[in-house]
Amino acid sequence: MSELIDQALAERVLARALANGGRFAEVFAERRRGQSMSIDESRIEAVQSGAEEGAGVRVVDGNTTYFAHVDGLEPAEIERAADEAAAALRAERREPRPLQAREVTPLAIERRPEDVPAARKAELLRELDERARGKGAEIAQVTAVYAEARRQVAVANSDGLFSGDDRTRTRIAVQTVAQRNGSVETGAETLGAHRGFELLEDDPGQIAEQAAAKSLTLLDAVPAPSGSMPVVVGGGFGGVLFHEMTGHGLEADHIQKGASVYIGKLGEQVAQPLLNAYDDGRLPNEWGSDAIDDEGQPTQKTQVIEDGRLISYLYDHLTGERDGVASTGNGRRETFRHLPIPRMTNTYIAPGESTPEGMIAEVERGFYAVSFGGGQVDPATGDFVFGVSEGYLIEGGKVTSPCRGATLIGNCLDALAAIDAVGDDFFMKTGICGKGGQKVPVGTGQGHVRVGAMTVGGTER
Amino acid sequence: MSNLSAVARRAAEATVDAGASDAEAYVSREGGRTVRVHAGEVESLTAATQTGVGVRAWHGHRVGYAYGTDLSEAGVREIAARASEAAAAADEDEFAAPPRPAEFEALPGLGDPSIAEWDTARVVDLALTVERTALESDPRLVGVEVAVYADADEQVAIASSAGVAGSYEASTSYAYLSALAEGEGARETGLGFGLARGPRGLDPKAIGAEGAERALSMIGAAKPASRSCPVVLDETVAASFAGLIGGGLSAKAVQRGRSPFAGRLGDELASAAFALHDDGRDPDGPESAPFDAEGVPRRRTALIEGGRLRSYLFDTYTANREGTTSTGSASRQGYRSLPSVSTSNLIVAPGSLSLEQLLAEAGEGVYVTDVAGLHSGVNPVTGVFSVGASGRMIRDGALAEPVREFTIAGELVGMLSAVSATGSEPRWVPFGGSVSTPPLLVAEMAISGS
Numbered sequence: 001m002s003e004l005i006d007q008a009l010a011e012r013v014l015a016r017a018l019a020n021g022g023r024f025a026e027v028f029a030e031r032r033r034g035q036s037m038s039i040d041e042s043r044i045e046a047v048q049s050g051a052e053e054g055a056g057v058r059v060v061d062g063n064t065t066y067f068a069h070v071d072g073l074e075p076a077e078i079e080r081a082a083d084e085a086a087a088a089l090r091a092e093r094r095e096p097r098p099l100q101a102r103e104v105t106p107l108a109i110e111r112r113p114e115d116v117p118a119a120r121k122a123e124l125l126r127e128l129d130e131r132a133r134g135k136g137a138e139i140a141q142v143t144a145v146y147a148e149a150r151r152q153v154a155v156a157n158s159d160g161l162f163s164g165d166d167r168t169r170t171r172i173a174v175q176t177v178a179q180r181n182g183s184v185e186t187g188a189e190t191l192g193a194h195r196g197f198e199l200l201e202d203d204p205g206q207i208a209e210q211a212a213a214k215s216l217t218l219l220d221a222v223p224a225p226s227g228s229m230p231v232v233v234g235g236g237f238g239g240v241l242f243h244e245m246t247g248h249g250l251e252a253d254h255i256q257k258g259a260s261v262y263i264g265k266l267g268e269q270v271a272q273p274l275l276n277a278y279d280d281g282r283l284p285n286e287w288g289s290d291a292i293d294d295e296g297q298p299t300q301k302t303q304v305i306e307d308g309r310l311i312s313y314l315y316d317h318l319t320g321e322r323d324g325v326a327s328t329g330n331g332r333r334e335t336f337r338h339l340p341i342p343r344m345t346n347t348y349i350a351p352g353e354s355t356p357e358g359m360i361a362e363v364e365r366g367f368y369a370v371s372f373g374g375g376q377v378d379p380a381t382g383d384f385v386f387g388v389s390e391g392y393l394i395e396g397g398k399v400t401s402p403c404r405g406a407t408l409i410g411n412c413l414d415a416l417a418a419i420d421a422v423g424d425d426f427f428m429k430t431g432i433c434g435k436g437g438q439k440v441p442v443g444t445g446q447g448h449v450r451v452g453a454m455t456v457g458g459t460e461r
Numbered sequence: 462m463s464n465l466s467a468v469a470r471r472a473a474e475a476t477v478d479a480g481a482s483d484a485e486a487y488v489s490r491e492g493g494r495t496v497r498v499h500a501g502e503v504e505s506l507t508a509a510t511q512t513g514v515g516v517r518a519w520h521g522h523r524v525g526y527a528y529g530t531d532l533s534e535a536g537v538r539e540i541a542a543r544a545s546e547a548a549a550a551a552d553e554d555e556f557a558a559p560p561r562p563a564e565f566e567a568l569p570g571l572g573d574p575s576i577a578e579w580d581t582a583r584v585v586d587l588a589l590t591v592e593r594t595a596l597e598s599d600p601r602l603v604g605v606e607v608a609v610y611a612d613a614d615e616q617v618a619i620a621s622s623a624g625v626a627g628s629y630e631a632s633t634s635y636a637y638l639s640a641l642a643e644g645e646g647a648r649e650t651g652l653g654f655g656l657a658r659g660p661r662g663l664d665p666k667a668i669g670a671e672g673a674e675r676a677l678s679m680i681g682a683a684k685p686a687s688r689s690c691p692v693v694l695d696e697t698v699a700a701s702f703a704g705l706i707g708g709g710l711s712a713k714a715v716q717r718g719r720s721p722f723a724g725r726l727g728d729e730l731a732s733a734a735f736a737l738h739d740d741g742r743d744p745d746g747p748e749s750a751p752f753d754a755e756g757v758p759r760r761r762t763a764l765i766e767g768g769r770l771r772s773y774l775f776d777t778y779t780a781n782r783e784g785t786t787s788t789g790s791a792s793r794q795g796y797r798s799l800p801s802v803s804t805s806n807l808i809v810a811p812g813s814l815s816l817e818q819l820l821a822e823a824g825e826g827v828y829v830t831d832v833a834g835l836h837s838g839v840n841p842v843t844g845v846f847s848v849g850a851s852g853r854m855i856r857d858g859a860l861a862e863p864v865r866e867f868t869i870a871g872e873l874v875g876m877l878s879a880v881s882a883t884g885s886e887p888r889w890v891p892f893g894g895s896v897s898t899p900p901l902l903v904a905e906m907a908i909s910g911s
Contacts, residue, residue: 037547040717043554046799047547048526051540052513065505071512071530084508088581118550141718177719177842184843224847226687226868226909257499258641259606261648339505374837376849380606380641380650383866385849387837407838407847407868409909455684457847457868457909 003152004029004164005055007099009075010156013057014096016082018158021091022059022066024317026157027082028294029055029073030336033114036147039125042133047118056336057081060318061089069337096158104291104298106166107284109196113148113170116197121146124172124200131205132176135212138219140184141177144208148197153336155296163296169287169441170199171430174208178215185221185404187214188373188389192430192441195285214371214390217402224391224406224458230366231408231454232359232394237371237429239444241451242277243347244375245384245412246270248435250304250312251330251342252319254379261382261413262310270310271416274352277305279314281329281345287430288346288443295331295340302328316342334438341436346443352422356448359421366394367456369408374431382412407457415451423447465490466628468532469620472514475541477622481518481548483559484541485621485755488514488532489796493613494581498588499605506581515796517755518544519559523551526799556781562624565758568742568751571631573659576612584610587665588636594669595640595653601680602673606650608638612660617750625756632658633747635891636665640672644680651676652697652831656747656891675830682851682863685910691826691881692869692906693819693855696888698829699809699901703737704893705839705846705873707804710764710772711790712779714802714841721844721874722770729768731877735901736810737765739774741789746806748895754791754800762788765877776802809898812883819884819902821858827908828853828860829869844873847909867910879904 005013010027017025030053037047055078056069068084070077113121128144147170154164171192178185189211193199233241246262254260262270281299283289292298295317304312315323316331319342332343360368368391375386388406392399428445469486476484495507514537515528525547529540579587592608612634620626637654653672655663694702714720722730731737741759742749752758755777763771775783776791779802792803820828829852838848847870854861884899 037550043552045524045551045554046526047524047551048528048799049543049547050527050797051529051531051543052797053530062502063499064503067505067507069507069509071510088506118546122550179718186840186842226870226907228911254606257606258604259639259648259650337509337511339507372837374834376834376837378650378833380639380648381865383833383849383851385834385838385868387834387839387847389837405840405845405847405870407834407849407870409849409866409868411866455866455868455909455911457849457870 004031004073004154007101007162010162011099013078013082014156014158016079017057017059017086018094018096020086020089021094022061022089024060024158025096026155027055027057027078028336029154031152032335034149036145037121037125038143038145039129040143042129044122044125054336055081057085058339059085059089065339067339097160099156099162100160102161102163104163104165106291107194107289109168110198111196113168113197124204127205128172128174128208132174132208132212135209135216138178138180138216139176139212140179144172144174146172153294157296161296163292165291167194167290168196169194170196172200172204174211176212176215178219180219183219185215185218187211190430192287193285194287194289218404221402221404224403225367225393225456226458228453228455230363231451231456232363232366232368233449233451234370235423235425235447236427237444238449239348239446240372240375240431241386242349242446243344243442243444244377245415247344247347248377249379249412250314252313252315252323253342255313256319256322259380265310268310269308270413271305271308271419273308274422275305275308275419276350277348278303278350279344279347283346283443286346286428286443287441293329293331294333295327297327297329297331299329299345314342314344316340332440334440338438343435343440344433344442346428346445348428348445349422349449351424351426351447354421354423356423356425359423359448359450360394360399361397363394363397368392368394368399377412384412385409403458405458409455409457415454418452419449420452421450423449465616465618466620468514469618472516472537472541473620473622475538476516476518476544479542479545481545482521483519483622485517485559485619485625486514487754487796488618489615491613491615493611495609495611496585496588498592498608501589503585513796514540516540516544518548519557520548522553522555522557523548524557525551528797556778558781559621559623560625560755560757560777563758565627565751568749570744571629571749573632573662575659575661576614576632576634579660584660587660587663590665591636591638591669594666595638595673598670598673599677601642601644601677602640603643604641606639606641610636619756621756627752627756629751631750634659634663636663636668638669638672640676642676642680649676649679656889678853679851679863679865682865684866685827685854685864685908687909689905689907691823692903693823693826693828694901694903695828695830696898696900697890697892698832699898700890700896701832701835701893703807703809703896703898707807707894708841709844709873710774711802712773712775712783715773716779716782719842725770728770730770730874731765731768732880733768734812734882735765735877735880738763738808739804739806740808741805743806743808745889746895747889748805753789754793757787757789757791759789759805774802774804776800804894807894807896809883811885811887811899813885814882816884816900819882819900820855820860822882823855823902824858826855827864828855846871846873867908870907870909876903
């Protein structure tokens with residue numbers, strides 16, 4: 001971290017930030033490096049690399065945050081940002097506490113992606129392309145993307161915190177288009193982690209075959225049904241359901257602004273006793289994990305639902321301060337150009353006791369949502385919507401026809417309370433979550449989960 | 462400005478020096494501020510400057526890209542070297558070639574002096590007025606989650622080894638709020654927004670009133686019964702759909718078989734009521750500029766006229782591939798991104814009916830004022846969609862009770878022939894890109910509720 005901003009400079013910047021008063025000041029410095037490339041029409045293209053650095057300074061006074069950010073790490077520029085952040089304050093100078101450097105062990109990276117030749121990454125993409133096309137002549141299009149990103153961050157604040165982290169994430173994504181007699185379907189799959197190139201050493205080509213298989217399956221799809229019915233949600237990325245319908249509503253900024261359906265529900269039974277859920281920024285090398293959050297707080301495992309009871313919200317520094325509790329290590333920011341806000345890390349429903357086969361067998365007529373394209377929620381009203389990327393009908397306790405064009409829609413509190421089975425087949429998947437114009441990597445996970453009744457919006461009655 | 466042009470020239474030269482056969486550099490410098498207010502107080506005040514360069518390098522028919530924030534001479538040389546290296550890792554593509562220089566006409570009026578003239582206190586007051594207007598509108602309006610004012614002033618310069626050279630300056634500002642209403646045991650949200658080139662072009666009271674009105678009108682909303690019926694899309698929803706259609710008209714999506722409009726050029730696929738064009742020089746268009754992201758002049762392109770699909774949108778690469786010329790449709794999200802084909806200002810031609818007349822024409826149906834889940838509920842390759850929606854019932858040709866938690870489903874191309882009338886009052890909407898559209902009446906859509 002001293003590589004980004006040395007202690008003397010950080011202390012100088014914080015002193016200038018509090019020159020006109022303020023309760024809290026912070027400087028966040030960052031160096032970002034990344035490389036990405038894609039394959040399309042079996043041709044390597046869009047090979048690109050980026051290098052950015054900069055710093056953001058914030059001063060908090062009362063309920064107001066003053067924030068300024070600059071590109072580059074020139075000491076004079078960072079000090080100018082501090083002056084700019086302090087410019088609107090009119091109070092007495094405050095002295096920041098002396099900085100105490102904290103030891104942080106970043107997550108281990110075995111094989112630095114930047115040391116891997118570009119040609120090796122291109123070769124990987126060619127393998128993904130070939131493996132997907134190998135699933136048959138009906139695979140008409142394959143695109144795959146490789147991306148690596150490294151964020152070195154340092155943060156110092158007027159409470160004396162001085163910390164840093166070095167994060168490397170690697171991810172591949174494959175999209176396929178299958179075609180038969182004029183009908184066209186798509187399939188997608190991803191693999192990502194807070195890891196280096198070692199992530200891709202154990203048969204990454206599998207995901208290409210999985211994406212291709214999804215698009216081929218959908219060629220036989222019937223239009224999705226409409227109406228309210230039991231819905232069995234698949235493991236892994238199925239956890240995006242919990243992320244959207246509960247996770248966002250537990251972020252303390254929504255709670256404090258009166259914009260969450262979970263206000264006043266702390267300690268209450270919001271789900272059946274079989275449900276336990278966590279946000280855990282410390283899962284080893286998981287996509288949404290970091291050693292510290294973007295305010296320097298060590299990440300932690302926070303249980304949010306215990307036996308169906310809501311027991312915690314998710315806090316960053318300021319929202320924690322307002323509620324008189326400690327940050328839960330959920331203060332995250334996309335880059336130095338953004339202010340930290342409460343965000344999820346890896347959010348998941350803990351494994352339960354049902355088996356996927358068992359919970360499906362109990363459904364006479366329902367819908368099986370294996371995976372989603374994504375989802376969206378309005379935390380204030382609780383209304384959510386999910387696009388199903390792979391779904392099937394359940395008829396007579398059996399999975400039958402694949403369906404196209406299904407959307408799940410509902411209200412958070414109703415759907416959460418309607419979860420009546422949780423599977424034992426737990427795993428995690430990667431996602432990119434957007435909030436307030438900031439995108440951050442998040443993990444979602446669960447085993448299969450059954451929601452007793454939910455609205456499926458399709459084109460069939 | 463000349464300073465930015467000099468950086469762009471130097472970066473392009475450095476890339477050729479690093480071994481590229483051709484190079485193009487795009488430099489932007491942006492200064493901006495954002496005010497967020499909550500409960501009558503400033504929640505955050507952000508001052509930002511961003512400067513960076515993105516370099517595209519060609520090695521014959523191989524292309525690579527690099528960007529960075531270090532504009533020092535050594536920094537630019539390093540970025541140039543990375544771009545050249547990136548090109549070496551790409552495969553040959555016979556249609557990849559640097560854009561040729563073309564004359565472009567200046568486009569005055571893209572900057573608004575009120576951004577510089579309005580000090581922080583004045584724009585804070587604007588944001589507070591937005592919030593206050595909503596809060597004072599009705600006792601059931603219980604809060605405003607956030608009210609925001611933001612502006613930015615951007616300077617852009619481009620230079621290439623093929624002789625492309627240009628620069629311009631443009632400003633944008635916007636304000637919005639998310640209002641919270643409460644009634645019948647539930648909370649409702651309402652969005653109000655406005656956009657202009659500077660703060661003087663914004664009407665904070667109208668923005669606050671819109672958010673309040675939208676939230677209040679949803680009180681008591683229930684799930685409608687599933688049905689197939691006429692649907693009126695308000696401007697914000699119509700804009701989102703127009704944006705999806707614009708995406709499908711990108712020649713890149715079409716050439717790569719990932720658009721429902723592939724192979725449909727010249728086909729009669731829309732009703733006569735629906736006409737669409739893209740205009741990168743519209744004086745009121747937020748995305749207007751004299752040239753596109755690779756220095757090709759912006760222009761007007763008719764997309765759907767007389768019910769027929771008239772053209773796709775091309776950048777230099779897709780035009781080379783088709784043997785045609787670019788429509789000036791290369792866009793980028795700042796210096797960090799490679800140029801790619803995208804709409805500029807997408808404009809749905811207004812018709813002759815007022816909103817009341819559209820509703821009367823619909824008779825019995827649904828007025829959709831919000832959609833959710835567009836990024837996951839729409840398949841851009843097939844055009845099949847099913848998205849979450851909320852709005853009001855239309856009964857006897859007039860607005861009736863609010864409805865929520867339902868989906869509208871269909872297919873993009875099919876929807877175009879079902880547009881039976883368009884409203885007479887268009888509005889610029891920042892959803893689906895930058896879109897100007899009136900409300901649209903769609904003769905039939907599938908509604909899925911209870």
